[in-house]
Amino acid sequence: MSNLAKVPLFTGLRRLFYAVSVNETAFKDVEEVPKYIDESSPFFFVCIFLEIFVSLIKQDKKLRLADGATSISAGMYSRIPMVVLRSVHLVSYMWVYDNYRLAELPWDSAWTWWLCFLGVDLGYYWFHRLAHEVNFMWAAHQVHHSSEDYNLSTALRQSVLQTYTSWIFYLPLALFIPPSVFMVHNELNILYQFWIHTQYIKSLGPLEYILNTPSHHRVHHGRNPYCIDKNYAGTLIIWDRIFGTFQAEDEEVVYGLTHPIATYGPNTIQFGYSQYMLDRFWNIGGLWNKLCVIFCGPGWSPGKPRTGDIEDIPKVKAPWPKYEVKLPSWVNIYAAIHFTITLVMFQELGARKSGLSQTMVLSCLLYIGFSLTCFGKIFDNKSSAAYYEVIRCFLTLLGDVMLCSLGYYGNPGYRPKFIYFFQGFFAFSFALWALICFKMHDSKVKKSQ
Ligand SMILES: [Zn+2]
Ligand SMILES: [Zn+2]
Numbered sequence: 001m002s003n004l005a006k007v008p009l010f011t012g013l014r015r016l017f018y019a020v021s022v023n024e025t026a027f028k029d030v031e032e033v034p035k036y037i038d039e040s041s042p043f044f045f046v047c048i049f050l051e052i053f054v055s056l057i058k059q060d061k062k063l064r065l066a067d068g069a070t071s072i073s074a075g076m077y078s079r080i081p082m083v084v085l086r087s088v089h090l091v092s093y094m095w096v097y098d099n100y101r102l103a104e105l106p107w108d109s110a111w112t113w114w115l116c117f118l119g120v121d122l123g124y125y126w127f128h129r130l131a132h133e134v135n136f137m138w139a140a141h142q143v144h145h146s147s148e149d150y151n152l153s154t155a156l157r158q159s160v161l162q163t164y165t166s167w168i169f170y171l172p173l174a175l176f177i178p179p180s181v182f183m184v185h186n187e188l189n190i191l192y193q194f195w196i197h198t199q200y201i202k203s204l205g206p207l208e209y210i211l212n213t214p215s216h217h218r219v220h221h222g223r224n225p226y227c228i229d230k231n232y233a234g235t236l237i238i239w240d241r242i243f244g245t246f247q248a249e250d251e252e253v254v255y256g257l258t259h260p261i262a263t264y265g266p267n268t269i270q271f272g273y274s275q276y277m278l279d280r281f282w283n284i285g286g287l288w289n290k291l292c293v294i295f296c297g298p299g300w301s302p303g304k305p306r307t308g309d310i311e312d313i314p315k316v317k318a319p320w321p322k323y324e325v326k327l328p329s330w331v332n333i334y335a336a337i338h339f340t341i342t343l344v345m346f347q348e349l350g351a352r353k354s355g356l357s358q359t360m361v362l363s364c365l366l367y368i369g370f371s372l373t374c375f376g377k378i379f380d381n382k383s384s385a386a387y388y389e390v391i392r393c394f395l396t397l398l399g400d401v402m403l404c405s406l407g408y409y410g411n412p413g414y415r416p417k418f419i420y421f422f423q424g425f426f427a428f429s430f431a432l433w434a435l436i437c438f439k440m441h442d443s444k445v446k447k448s449q
Pocket of ligand 1: 128132141144145220
């Protein structure tokens with residue numbers, strides 16, 4: 001939570017709406033540019049708690065624990081490579097700028113700032129459009145559309161692969177705009193798209209003509225035929241109006257993929273479609289068809305138009321049944337507490353990574369990745385969840401002993417008092433799941449007799 005102290009509340013909230021001045025976001029060097037997205041995570045949760053509060057008051061069930069946690073889990077998953085690697089966007093952009101720039105616009109000019117704002121937003125529009133129209137790019141982007149709910153947590157449901165398909169769309173800007181200006185807009189453009197993921201803001205009046213709004217983006221997340229391949233905008237909806245992909249909100253939107261994946265498993269959400277696409281690639285006959293599987297739209301099949309046939313989209317009408325797994329209340333409470341602890345651990349790791357060895361950072365990331373897999377199994381109510389939880393709780397206790405001896409909490413061997421409380425909690429959780437495993441094993445043996 002150290003990020004919260006770093007940025008004043010009002011500044012953090014303003015950044016979420018792109019409400020910043022040119023002066024406060026103009027930097028000479030890339031190293032000076034704040035990590036706007038990383039620094040915003042506490043503000044994401046402030047807004048998410050506010051939305052949960054509104055939902056509880058209204059009792060409209062627009063938020064579900066398993067779906068929301070899975071979205072946040074995908075958000076963590078997508079940030080894992082960025083803990084150890086430099087941004088692909090920045091590396092590619094700087095390479096073009098350093099070697100091929102045609103002009104060098106001043107970094108502190110308001111003209112450069114506004115030009116870059118428009119350029120990044122236009123680049124985002126075309127990236128996003130092709131992410132829906134080109135299958136291998138869709139394989140990454142579909143993660144963001146895999147939630148059947150639509151709320152602020154859905155904004156965090158991001159793909160770990162997407163950054164490797166989007167960087168190329170911004171390179172034309174590197175011919176004349178300094179990297180520091182690009183990095184500011186690259187981050188703020190993504191940040192702006194957080195708050196529009198809500199059903200509680202109906203219309204923004206005249207702003208609907210210019211800005212991408214909750215109403216426009218709801219359409220983008222819809223699986224009703226009228227919503228398909230519409231409203232690709234990042235910040236300004238004008239691009240959709242110019243390029244003919246705009247659609248105003250009409251009948252109530254049913255959210256999610258046209259063919260829902262029906263799982264909370266993070267690995268299936270991230271990589272399941274890539275696997276499906278590769279299977280199709282190998283199984284379809286003819287080189288042309290194989291190329292079409294990769295480069296045409298996800299709805300393409302032999303004899304169909306490049307982006308598929310709208311008649312093939314299943315007809316849906318709200319309210320539409322969603323993927324739902326009934327879990328005992330104690331499991332939901334257990335999962336919510338443990339998931340929150342993992343989230344805080346991930347935040348801590350991001351904040352403290354520079355003071356840690358590479359091996360320790362990688363071990364912590366593997367642990368976080370494994371934990372997210374465990375939560376997916378719990379929410380999907382898989383029988384293997386109990387075994388996974390025994391291992392996860394044991395690894396947490398073991399990890400704590402190692403961190404303590406390596407001096408993570410201060411001097412080697414020292415551990416703050418509150419950590420003892422967590423130790424006790426994980427030891428209790430370990431014993432609980434071990435007992436459930438024994439019981440499951442017992443009943444299996446009895447059944448086989
Ligand atoms: Zn999209
Ligand atoms: Zn979205």
